[in-house]
Amino acid sequence: MTRIYLDHNATTPMHPEVVQDMLVCFETKYGNPSSVHTDGRDARKLLEAARSQVSGLLSTDPAEVIFTGSATEANNTVIAHMHETSGKDMAFISSTIEHPSVDEPLASVAKSGREVIKVGVDRNGLVNLDTLETALRGRVALLSLVWANNETGVIQSVAEISRLCSEYGVLLHLDATQAAGKIPINLRALNVEFVSISAHKFNGPKGAGALIVASPKSLTPWIQGGPQEARRRGGTENIAGIVGMGRAAEVASRELDARARKYGELRDQLWLGIKESIPSVERNGSCRSCLPNTLNVEFKRTPGDVILQALDLEGISVSAGAACSSGSVAPSHVLSAMGLTSDEARSSLRFSVGQGNDTKDIVRTLAVLKSVVSRIRETNLS
Amino acid sequence: MSRVVVGMSGGVDSSLAAALMLESYNDVIGITMHLAGNSSRCCSLDDADDARKVAEQLGINFYVANYTKEFRQEVMKPFADSYLAGETPIPCIVCNKRFKFDHLLARARGLGAEKVATGHYARIAKDEESGEFRLLRALDSTKDQSYFLYNLSQDQLARIEFPLGFLTKEEVRQKARNLGLSTAEKPESQEICFVPDGDYAKVVEELEPSSLPGRGEVVSEDGTFLGSHEGIHHFTVGQRRGLGVSGSGRLYVSKLDAKLNRVVVGDGRSLEHTKVEVSNLSWVSNEGIPDIFCAEIRVRHGHDPCPAKIEVLDGVATAFLDHPVRAVAAGQAAVFYDSDTVLGGGSIKAAN
Numbered sequence A: 001m002t003r004i005y006l007d008h009n010a011t012t013p014m015h016p017e018v019v020q021d022m023l024v025c026f027e028t029k030y031g032n033p034s035s036v037h038t039d040g041r042d043a044r045k046l047l048e049a050a051r052s053q054v055s056g057l058l059s060t061d062p063a064e065v066i067f068t069g070s071a072t073e074a075n076n077t078v079i080a081h082m083h084e085t086s087g088k089d090m091a092f093i094s095s096t097i098e099h100p101s102v103d104e105p106l107a108s109v110a111k112s113g114r115e116v117i118k119v120g121v122d123r124n125g126l127v128n129l130d131t132l133e134t135a136l137r138g139r140v141a142l143l144s145l146v147w148a149n150n151e152t153g154v155i156q157s158v159a160e161i162s163r164l165c166s167e168y169g170v171l172l173h174l175d176a177t178q179a180a181g182k183i184p185i186n187l188r189a190l191n192v193e194f195v196s197i198s199a200h201k202f203n204g205p206k207g208a209g210a211l212i213v214a215s216p217k218s219l220t221p222w223i224q225g226g227p228q229e230a231r232r233r234g235g236t237e238n239i240a241g242i243v244g245m246g247r248a249a250e251v252a253s254r255e256l257d258a259r260a261r262k263y264g265e266l267r268d269q270l271w272l273g274i275k276e277s278i279p280s281v282e283r284n285g286s287c288r289s290c291l292p293n294t295l296n297v298e299f300k301r302t303p304g305d306v307i308l309q310a311l312d313l314e315g316i317s318v319s320a321g322a323a324c325s326s327g328s329v330a331p332s333h334v335l336s337a338m339g340l341t342s343d344e345a346r347s348s349l350r351f352s353v354g355q356g357n358d359t360k361d362i363v364r365t366l367a368v369l370k371s372v373v374s375r376i377r378e379t380n381l382s
Numbered sequence B: 001m002s003r004v005v006v007g008m009s010g011g012v013d014s015s016l017a018a019a020l021m022l023e024s025y026n027d028v029i030g031i032t033m034h035l036a037g038n039s040s041r042c043c044s045l046d047d048a049d050d051a052r053k054v055a056e057q058l059g060i061n062f063y064v065a066n067y068t069k070e071f072r073q074e075v076m077k078p079f080a081d082s083y084l085a086g087e088t089p090i091p092c093i094v095c096n097k098r099f100k101f102d103h104l105l106a107r108a109r110g111l112g113a114e115k116v117a118t119g120h121y122a123r124i125a126k127d128e129e130s131g132e133f134r135l136l137r138a139l140d141s142t143k144d145q146s147y148f149l150y151n152l153s154q155d156q157l158a159r160i161e162f163p164l165g166f167l168t169k170e171e172v173r174q175k176a177r178n179l180g181l182s183t184a185e186k187p188e189s190q191e192i193c194f195v196p197d198g199d200y201a202k203v204v205e206e207l208e209p210s211s212l213p214g215r216g217e218v219v220s221e222d223g224t225f226l227g228s229h230e231g232i233h234h235f236t237v238g239q240r241r242g243l244g245v246s247g248s249g250r251l252y253v254s255k256l257d258a259k260l261n262r263v264v265v266g267d268g269r270s271l272e273h274t275k276v277e278v279s280n281l282s283w284v285s286n287e288g289i290p291d292i293f294c295a296e297i298r299v300r301h302g303h304d305p306c307p308a309k310i311e312v313l314d315g316v317a318t319a320f321l322d323h324p325v326r327a328v329a330a331g332q333a334a335v336f337y338d339s340d341t342v343l344g345g346g347s348i349k350a351a352n
Helices: A016-027 A038-058 A071-085 A100-111 A129-136 A158-168 A239-277 A304-313 A333-337 A342-346 A359-378 B012-021 B045-058 B068-084 B091-110 B169-178 B200-207
Strands: A065-068 A091-095 A116-119 A140-146 A171-175 A194-198 A209-213 A281-283 A294-299 A348-352 B003-007 B027-034 B061-066 B115-117 B122-126 B133-137 B216-220 B225-229 B252-257 B262-266 B272-283 B292-298 B306-313 B316-326 B333-338 B341-351
Touching (some): A038 A194, A071 A100, A071 A171, A091 A129, A100 A140, A129 A158, A140 A158, A239 A294, A239 A359, A304 A359, A342 A348, B003 B091, B012 B169, B027 B045, B027 B091, B068 B091, B316 B333
Antiparallel strands (some): B122 B133, B133 B341, B216 B225, B272 B316, B306 B316
C-alpha cells in the first residue's frame, strides 16, 4: 500500500534537486568554509550561493541572512538577543497562537520579571489589531508573531502589523516557518527586524534554518565560539544542509505560484469533499487568509486522535493537536485560543498537502475518512 | 483481516500479551493509555517508551492515547474524596472498567478492531449452554487479578482476551526472554500507579486542597481523647504505625469518622470483622444472583477468600463470614467467588 502523506506542515520530503545538490557536499565539496585552501574556498562559495538563494525567496539582502540549525534556534536567538539588549522595563508582545519555540523562551523572559503580553486572536485565528495597537503604545522591546500558523494555516495581516510597528517604533519579529515557500514574501516591502525560517518545511533538509536580521551587525550570537556567519552564529556551517536549503528556496521561488495553485486546488477538493460527504464538520480558522495547503477541520463529537490512528492504519498521515512528550496528543492551544472548547479542539484534525500529492490521493482520503469517521461515531465514544 | 488492540502498559505482562496475540491475529495494534500526569510511575513517559520499544520489536502499530483529563476526573478525584470520607479506596477497579475496557474497547471499535487484549491474570470462558461469559481466576493464584475485574459486563467480557490467564508469572518472564522482549526483566509495579512513593496523603492534598479536614482528634474506642492528627486522610483502617499517640500495648486504627474528623484507635480486637456490607453490586451473569447464597468472599487484593453466607436486600449484600477477617476497610471491593468463578462484587460500605 502506497502511503498518502498529508502532513506537510510537520515536515516535507526533499525536492530531488535538493538531494542532488546535497550529495555533492557529502561526496566532493566537503571543505570547511573557514579554511583558506581551495577546498575551503569552494565550500564558502557554496555557502554564499545558498545565502543568495534564501534571500531571493524572501526578497531581502543576502547580508541579512544568518544560517542556523533550525527556526527554533532562530526564534531563541531573537528573544535572547532582545532580552539582553533592551531596557529591562520594556515589554515583549506576542500572541496566544505561537509555536513553543517562541512561547518557551518568552516564558523564561517573563520569569526574569519582565512583562510579556500575549495578544489574543478571534474565532478566525486572526490577531486582534486593536488590542495589539493598544499594547504597542507602551514601552515595548519586541513584537514576536507567527506569520502563518502551523495548525490552522491562518496568515496574519503582516503589512498592517508592520505598519503599526513602524508607527510605534517597535521592533518586529516574524516567525515565517510555515509561510516561507508557501506564500509570496517581500521583506523589502515590510518594516520587519527579524524573520525565522526552516528548510524542511519547504522541501529542504532538516537541521537547516535561518534568521534574517535587518541590522545583523548588532545581533548578539546565541551560540558563541567562532567567526562563522560574521560572528553571529558559532559552529562549523552545516554546508550540505545549507546548500539543500538554498536549493529548496530557489525551487520554491520558481514554483511558488504553481504550487500555491495546485496545493490550493487539492486542499479545496478535500474540504468540499469532506463537507459533502461527512455530516457535522466545521473548518477551523479563516478561509480567506490561509496558507493554500492547510486545512483544519473539526469532526464534531469525534476524537481527532482516534481518526488520526484509524487513518494511519489505512496508510494516510495527518496530524491532530500538539504531540505531547509521551507521544500522545494534547488538545491544541491554538484552537483553544481561537475559542474552541477542549472537546472541539480534541475533535479537530489538520491536513496539509504538498509535493507529491495529487487528486487521486484526495479521492482515496475522502473515501477512507468517510468510513472511518462514521465508524468512530457509531462506537459512541463517551 | 483480523485486528486486535492490546493495551500495553510498558510492563512485561502486557508486552507478552501483545506478542501472544500475534499468534492468532494478523493485525495487532498496541496502545498505551496515558492516564496520570507525567509524574506517575505506571503509564509514565518511560513506560510508554518501553511499550513503544516492544511494539517496534514485534513490528506492530503503536499509539499513545491521552486520557489524563478523564483519568483525573473519574479515578483520581474520587480516590481523594473516598479517602476524605474515611474510606480506603481502590481506584484500580474503576480504572479497569472505565479505562482499560470502556475507553479502550470504544477506541478499538473506532480502529476497526472488535477485541481488546490485556496482560491481566484472569480467564474468560464461554458457557456454551447459556451463551454467557464467565470470569475466572487465573491459573496462577499468586498473580490472579480477577478481584479487580468483577464488574466487567457481559458485553465487555465478550470482547476481551486475557492471553496470560493460563500462565504463571515465571512462564511469562521466560516466554518474554525467549522472544527477546526488552521488558522481560522489568520489575513489577506494586503501588497504585499515581501514588508512586506510597504517600497517599500527599496525593489527596494535591487533588482536593480545598476540602482537607484539618486537625482532628485521636480517641480511644470509648471516646477518650488520646491526641491529635493532621487529617483523617493520613490513616487507613488497621494501620498501626504513625498514629502519634501512645497507649498500653499496640494500638490500631479501628475506625475513621469523617463527620467528626476523628481517628478511633483500639487494641485491634474490634478489627476482627465477621459481617461485611457491600453496595454498588455488580454481577457477572445477566441472570443475577439468588437473594441468599453461599460463596467465598475476598475483601482485598491478595486476601485468601473466606467462606460466607450472603444475603442480598435492596441492592445491598450482607456477608456473614465463616471466620473473622481482620481490618476490612470501607472503600475496598468485596468480590464473591464460586470456586474459580467470579460471581460479582461491590464496594464495602461497613464491616463489624
